[in-house]
Amino acid sequence: MTANHFVTGGTGFVGSNLILELLAERGTAVYALTRRSSRQSAEDRLQSALRHAARAAGYDDALDHAIAERCHAVEGDVLSENCGVTTGGLPRPDQFWHVAASLRYEERYAAEIFRTNVEGTRNALALARSSGVDRHFNYVSTAYVSGCRMGLIREEISSGQTPNNPYEASKIQAEGLVQQSLDLRPRIFRPSIVIGHSITRRVSSGFSGLYGFIKRVLRLRQLLDRIQDGLASRAGLRVIADPNALLNIIPVDVVARQLVRIGRSGSRATVFHITNPTPPPAVEVSRVIFRELDLPQPVMVSDSAGMNWIEQKVEEGLGFYKSYFRGTRVFERTNSDWTLGVSVPEPGYRMDSATVAEYVRWYADVLRGTTDLLPAAEAAAA
Numbered sequence: 001m002t003a004n005h006f007v008t009g010g011t012g013f014v015g016s017n018l019i020l021e022l023l024a025e026r027g028t029a030v031y032a033l034t035r036r037s038s039r040q041s042a043e044d045r046l047q048s049a050l051r052h053a054a055r056a057a058g059y060d061d062a063l064d065h066a067i068a069e070r071c072h073a074v075e076g077d078v079l080s081e082n083c084g085v086t087t088g089g090l091p092r093p094d095q096f097w098h099v100a101a102s103l104r105y106e107e108r109y110a111a112e113i114f115r116t117n118v119e120g121t122r123n124a125l126a127l128a129r130s131s132g133v134d135r136h137f138n139y140v141s142t143a144y145v146s147g148c149r150m151g152l153i154r155e156e157i158s159s160g161q162t163p164n165n166p167y168e169a170s171k172i173q174a175e176g177l178v179q180q181s182l183d184l185r186p187r188i189f190r191p192s193i194v195i196g197h198s199i200t201r202r203v204s205s206g207f208s209g210l211y212g213f214i215k216r217v218l219r220l221r222q223l224l225d226r227i228q229d230g231l232a233s234r235a236g237l238r239v240i241a242d243p244n245a246l247l248n249i250i251p252v253d254v255v256a257r258q259l260v261r262i263g264r265s266g267s268r269a270t271v272f273h274i275t276n277p278t279p280p281p282a283v284e285v286s287r288v289i290f291r292e293l294d295l296p297q298p299v300m301v302s303d304s305a306g307m308n309w310i311e312q313k314v315e316e317g318l319g320f321y322k323s324y325f326r327g328t329r330v331f332e333r334t335n336s337d338w339t340l341g342v343s344v345p346e347p348g349y350r351m352d353s354a355t356v357a358e359y360v361r362w363y364a365d366v367l368r369g370t371t372d373l374l375p376a377a378e379a380a381a382a
């Protein structure tokens with residue numbers, strides 16, 4: 001018997017890896033809400049994104065047949081009512097996965113962020129309902145709906161937290177809509193910062209999170225060198241960081257595997273943290289990034305006292321990413337681990353400095369233009 005899944009965001013980083021994981025099981029068919037572009041049909045965009053994701057994950061052409069035969073684009077847009085889809089010709093999905101979102105976080109994009117992430121979720125819920133989804137509405141949220149809250153972050157719907165930016169605020173609101181849709185037996189998945197594949201270290205699209213931070217550091221370096229030749233290479237800059245902060249990074253294939261395994265389980269829990277139980281110290285990750293970008297090590301300080309104007313400019317320039325280096329959060333994983341039945345630690349959790357360096361080096365090489373970037377990723381990385 002065929003299990004049908006409906007997925008939004010299938011051309012993106014997490015969604016494409018989720019689809020690959022779903023297709024790995026024979027007899028699964030995937031219908032993916034996809035926008036057309038001015039040059040490509042929805043079907044061509046989806047097929048191309050999935051093939052690139054498969055290459056980044058280290059598959060040769062082994063999965064191409066499954067992608068072509070068992071994955072179908074459904075043209076639409078989460079900004080339209082019912083996502084612009086007439087459900088008549090679609091098979092009833094066993095599960096609905098709402099992954100599409102805007103990953104922008106800047107205040108100037110707030111209207112677009114809320115439209116895509118909140119109204120988009122409302123439209124996805126309507127589509128799931130009209131398609132008669134059988135088992136679950138699975139919503140991919142973020143561990144950072146915790147906002148400014150520190151300490152132990154529970155796998156539960158929380159309220160009263162202060163978001164750091166419009167992205168977090170929009171994901172909090174969207175969780176609220178999903179949670180209320182009890183008729184769809186909702187599940188909320190909260191990944192932390194998603195990075196490349198645990199074996200290949202590569203990414204095929206979507207350079208947010210850690211990659212956005214690496215790019216920001218490189219841009220700041222170029223800016224300093226424009227102000228004065230060689231300025232960036234002189235003595236280490238002072239940067240504000242909490243020595244105890246942990247950077248919760250988790251490989252995309254681990255995320256996709258856990259989503260699908262929990263999706264197929266009979267768990268009655270609603271919220272699942274898809275996070276790394278052994279995250280590396282944020283300060284160590286930033287040391288690796290500075291080293292891989294050939295920058296002198298920053299000097300970590302606790303506040304801005306005595307910073308010169310250049311250091312203040314860098315501090316300002318780090319923007320959203322500053323929150324990565326402040327405070328300590330521990331994400332509970334009781335529901336996830338109980339459902340996954342984890343007894344052996346997942347190898348992809350391992351984030352010692354050498355491992356982190358491999359992820360960072362791959363992207364630093366992409367930014368320097370010394371390694372191939374898959375064509376689908378070029379626009380996102382620019």
Ligand SMILES: NC(=O)c1ccc[n+]([C@@H]2O[C@H](COP(=O)([O-])OP(=O)(O)OC[C@H]3O[C@@H](n4cnc5c(N)ncnc54)[C@H](OP(=O)(O)O)[C@@H]3O)[C@@H](O)[C@H]2O)c1
Pocket residue numbers: 008009010011012013014015033034035076077078079098099100101102103116120140141142143171190191192193194195205206207208209
């Ligand atoms: N990446 C992370 O580190 C991370 C961490 C935690 C949670 N998450 C969550 O994971 C989900 C996926 O993130 P990602 O990293 O995969 O992002 P991504 O690579 O930027 O992909 C976003 C996806 O959403 C689609 N989309 C955006 N607006 C749409 C619209 N109006 N109609 C239809 N589709 C639309 C995009 O389609 P187009 O190709 O047409 O633009 C793309 O497929 C998001 O919900 C995000 O909040 C991500």
